Amino acid sequence: MTLAEENYIKAIYHLGFNGTETVNTNAIAEAMNTKASSVTDMIKKLSEKNFVDYKKYQGVTLTDDGRFIAVNMIRKHRLWEVFLVEKLNFNWDEVHEVAEHLEHIKSKKLINQLDKFLGYPTHDPHGEPIPDASGQIKKMDKILLSEALENSSCICVGVQDSSVEFLQYLDKNNIALGATLKVLQIEPFDNSVTIKINEKELVVSNVIAKNLYVKVQ
Amino acid sequence: MTLAEENYIKAIYHLGFNGTETVNTNAIAEAMNTKASSVTDMIKKLSEKNFVDYKKYQGVTLTDDGRFIAVNMIRKHRLWEVFLVEKLNFNWDEVHEVAEHLEHIKSKKLINQLDKFLGYPTHDPHGEPIPDASGQIKKMDKILLSEALENSSCICVGVQDSSVEFLQYLDKNNIALGATLKVLQIEPFDNSVTIKINEKELVVSNVIAKNLYVKVQ
DNA sequence: TTTAAAATTTAGACAAATCTAAAAATATGT
DNA sequence: ACATATTTTTAGATTTGTCTAAATTTTAAA
Structure with a gap:
């Protein structure tokens, strides 16, 4: 299992809605910043x-083996992210890049001891669930803020977009995971949402509301 | 800087007595489990x-740049080893292999925060000194047990051979870094050493004594 | 339903890191 | 000192992952 193979498998997992759907060549090429022809080559290898x-011209789906590898990498990635934030004082917008490298370290003992050391966390710093050692993922019944009803009370539980830019926007506006918020008003014209958070009122655009997950209380 | 390049630089550093002496092609080939011809190819690249x-047929020495890279990798390697032992309950004979991979992760913040998190340790689990962030290495005035005089009192401070086999021998005989020992007798015939450690007498062969560093008190 | 556009694959090439086998340079022993 | 052994380098090939350009297949539109 080479580094490149692992990265392709991970990309296919994410693009195929957690390994459930077929993914096409161009989508993989774009996600991996490479050319479609390179993707075809690699797909053949992964298929072997x-x-x-894989059937020519029909895209790819992960096998059980492929999915297992993907989930395992995601487990590692997210545990390392927790480590970086909780133990090494990284901000949540700095962890992804480093975790991209750490996720390739192969040692069962390392990852299971890390899990234990961190107290068996269930979610990473962006609210994504961490698969357990057997590959099981517990998912939460979260919704997007854009789907929440007026007057509902919620807790921030995750982000859809975990880009540096979006995370820094949230920091700037004091929106952290775990924070309680109330949906005061939804403007019908542009679907912007007025929320009350940290005792203050804040208007967020629909773009923002579509990228923030909340759990209704 | 590729993975292979980094590993060659590290090997040259170690083989050349911490980057001070010239190293020949065959020595590198043996250390890296590869062929002399491959080494020549890589040396040309590192030289470029x-x-x-590098001068043909005359072996190689590290430049200041090369030495800086080597020392930095060694810093990372040893800090990760401390992390594995202190935080993740690894035994000192299990850390090397995992650290070989972790040492390649490139993030200044990661390594400096790790250093801080570990309390700025000065030595790794085998007693090797950890270079500081600027690359400075403080060395200890340790000697081999085989060089200690009869009746001297010492503290175990490190190992020369850090193979799994030797470390497990030490574990089995309850010889840990930090332990106090007294040299009771040196047998002139085979240079075996009788020591008192943990209130017990123990005879160790000259082979053992040549692989254990002590600090005379 | 035929044709144009888009997506995908193939063919052929390249760089990195390795190998084997042969050639060249250096070192060694008497 | 010189023949031989050892070490090192070169030449040519291989594998992995990538690329460009051309060919093929699928999809979509008129």
């Missing part, structure tokens, strides 16, 4: 090794 | 990039 099911 | 000084 039985990590993906 | 100015990490080593």
Whole structure:
């Protein structure tokens, strides 16, 4: 299992809605910043090794083996992110890049001891669930802020977009995971949302509201 | 800077007595489990990039740049080893392999925060000194147990051979870094050493004594 | 339903890191 | 000092992951 193979498998997992749907060549090429022809080559290799099911011109889906590898990498990625934030004082907008590298370290003992050391966290710093050692993912019944009803009370539980820019926007406006917010008003014209958070009123655009997950209380 | 390049630089550093002496092709080939011809190829590349000084048939020495890279990798390697032992309950004979991978992760913030998190340790679990952020290495005036005089009192401070086998021998005999020992007798015939450690007498062969560093008190 | 556009694959090439086998340079022993 | 052994380098090939350009297949539109 090479680094490149692992990265392709991970991309296919994410693009295929957690390994459930077929992914096409161009989508992979764009996600991995490479050319479609390179993707075809790699897909053939992954198919030979039985990590993906592939029929020419029809896109790929992960096999059980492929999905297992993907989930394991995601487990590692998210545990390392927790480590960076909780133990090494990284901000949530700085962890992704480093975790991209750490996720490739292969040592069962390392990752299971890290899990224990961190107190078996269930979610990463962006609210994404952490698969357990057997690959099981518990998912939360979160909704997007844009889907919340007027007057509902919610807790911020995650982000859809975890880009540096969006995370820094949230920091700037004091929106952190775990914070309680109330939906005061939804403007019908542009779907912007007025919320009350940290005892203050704040108007966020629909773009923002579509990228923030909340749990209704 | 590729993974292979980094590993060659590290090997040259270690083989050349911490980057001070010239190293020959065959020595590198053996250390890296590769062929002399591959080494020549890589040396040319490292020479082009100015990490080593190289004249055909005359072996290589690290440049200042090369040495800086080597020391930095060693800093990372040893800090990760401390992390694994102190925080993740690894035994000192299990850390090397994992640290070989972790040492390649490139993030200044990661390594400096790790250093801080660990309380700025000065030595790794095998007693090797950890270079500081500027690359400075403080060295200890340790000697081999085989060089200690009869009746001297010492503290175990490090190992020369850090193979799994040797470390497990030490574990089995309850010899840990930090332990106090007294040299009771040196047998002139085979240079075996009788020591008193943990209130017990123990005879160790000259082979053992040549692989254990002590500090005379 | 035929044709144009888009997506995908193939063919052929390249860089990195390695190898084997052969050639060249250096070192060694008497 | 010189023949031989050892070490090192070169030449040519291979594998992995990538690329460009051309060919093929699928999709979409008129």
